[in-house]
Amino acid sequence: MAVSPRELITGAIDLPSLPEVVMRAMELVNDPESSAIDIGRVLSEDTAMTARLLKIVNSPFYGFPSRIETVSRAITVIGTLDLLDLILATSVVKMFSGVPNDLVSMDSFWKHSLYSGVVARLLAARSKQPNVEHFFVAGLLHDLGSLVIYRKMPELAREALLRARYNGRILREAEQEIMGFDHAAVGAELMRMWKLPNSLVEAIEFHHTPSQAQHYPLVASVVHVADVIASSVRSGGGASEAAPPLDPGAWDLLKLPVQAVEALLVEADQQFGDAQSMILG
Amino acid sequence: MSYFTLAWLREGMVVQRTVSDRSGKVLLKAGAILTAQDLTRLEAEDIKGVEVLIADAPPTTLPKQLSAGPQTPEEIEQRLEQRFRHLDKDHPLVKELLRLCRMRETLHTAEPSQHGS
Numbered sequence: 001m002a003v004s005p006r007e008l009i010t011g012a013i014d015l016p017s018l019p020e021v022v023m024r025a026m027e028l029v030n031d032p033e034s035s036a037i038d039i040g041r042v043l044s045e046d047t048a049m050t051a052r053l054l055k056i057v058n059s060p061f062y063g064f065p066s067r068i069e070t071v072s073r074a075i076t077v078i079g080t081l082d083l084l085d086l087i088l089a090t091s092v093v094k095m096f097s098g099v100p101n102d103l104v105s106m107d108s109f110w111k112h113s114l115y116s117g118v119v120a121r122l123l124a125a126r127s128k129q130p131n132v133e134h135f136f137v138a139g140l141l142h143d144l145g146s147l148v149i150y151r152k153m154p155e156l157a158r159e160a161l162l163r164a165r166y167n168g169r170i171l172r173e174a175e176q177e178i179m180g181f182d183h184a185a186v187g188a189e190l191m192r193m194w195k196l197p198n199s200l201v202e203a204i205e206f207h208h209t210p211s212q213a214q215h216y217p218l219v220a221s222v223v224h225v226a227d228v229i230a231s232s233v234r235s236g237g238g239a240s241e242a243a244p245p246l247d248p249g250a251w252d253l254l255k256l257p258v259q260a261v262e263a264l265l266v267e268a269d270q271q272f273g274d275a276q277s278m279i280l281g
Numbered sequence: 282m283s284y285f286t287l288a289w290l291r292e293g294m295v296v297q298r299t300v301s302d303r304s305g306k307v308l309l310k311a312g313a314i315l316t317a318q319d320l321t322r323l324e325a326e327d328i329k330g331v332e333v334l335i336a337d338a339p340p341t342t343l344p345k346q347l348s349a350g351p352q353t354p355e356e357i358e359q360r361l362e363q364r365f366r367h368l369d370k371d372h373p374l375v376k377e378l379l380r381l382c383r384m385r386e387t388l389h390t391a392e393p394s395q396h397g398s
Contacts (some may be wrong), residue, residue, distance in 0.1 A: 232378045245367045259378040
């Protein structure tokens with residue numbers, strides 16, 4: 001019987017929910033009457049969250065000269081939106097790190113995701129985009145739908161992986177043939193269920209087809225290009241060993257010279273180690 | 282490790298658990314790389330499936346990658362060809378990525394990869 005991405009998300013096996021404190025903080029961001037102080041107060045209610053947050057902002061990834069001791073100071077230094085994106089990133093990785101599957105190496109899965117996030121952040125910074133952590137989170141979570149599929153439809157996921165690995169098929173096309181949808185659609189549905197911003201939903205839904213993104217083509221394009229770069233330079237990181245096809249329009253939208261890629265990769269390699277201990281460690 | 286039914290087994294996959302027939306005679310040892318002959322034999326012995334390694338790279342190339350030893354330029358080209366098979370190699374970004382990957386792969390051959398994937 002055919003299943004839709006929404007049914008997969010709301011199906012029998014429960015998927016983790018975002019921590020309540022994250023949901024409340026996200027709601028406050030969209031509330032014009034709330035302030036950074038209100039958001040800081042909500043986050044401070046969760047001591048584990050506060051500790052994680054301070055670990056992030058004090059990590060070498062940011063390299064601030066003096067130690068940041070409080071959430072309100074972190075908000076001042078990093079900004080509310082970027083800070084919430086980082087909280088979201090660590091929360092989701094923490095929630096899904098315990099999801100078992102025997103189909104792929106979780107270590108490689110998260111390393112590919114993290115490298116994509118780091119590259120997306122650097123591409124966004126070079127394209128002079130504000131709120132670069134939003135691009136980081138979108139890159140980090142772009143394949144999250146795959147974990148749902150591995151968990152809920154392991155046999156069909158295995159067939160898709162086999163077709164991609166041994167029959168030379170593009171993974172998302174193999175998924176569509178076998179399941180009627182792909183990991184991008186499932187990931188987007190999960191983002192919707194968690195009531196995350198539409199820009200994140202679109203970035204994940206269209207990370208293989210960024211020209212179809214109607215409202216946030218730039219975020220989708222950055223994540224798409226980051227995924228292609230990460231899959232190309234880091235062998236075996238993604239679910240399939242082959243890099244996905246590049247949408248040339250996505251690269252054009254970034255308006256970056258190809259000569260910039262070499263320096264970007266050097267920086268990505270440097271940041272990857274710091275990001276690993278910050279997000280995965 | 283994953284259990285594959287016979288229809289999904291392919292040459293080059295790495296056997297993870299020793300396969301025996303009903304009498305206990307070993308047909309395939311753990312670590313063996315499946316050949317076309319093995320597949321025919323498994324079918325003849327009515328073996329339903331085998332536990333094999335699902336790796337991040339095709340099993341045919343896995344032993345060499347795991348060894349992290351030096352690789353020849355031909356082996357590097359083969360790996361890159363596999364990795365770039367869905368990309369348009371005439372696109373400027375893809376051309377640049379291919380150039381950088383050749384450089385990185387060559388360097389990593391000299392020094393074992395830090396990525397380990």
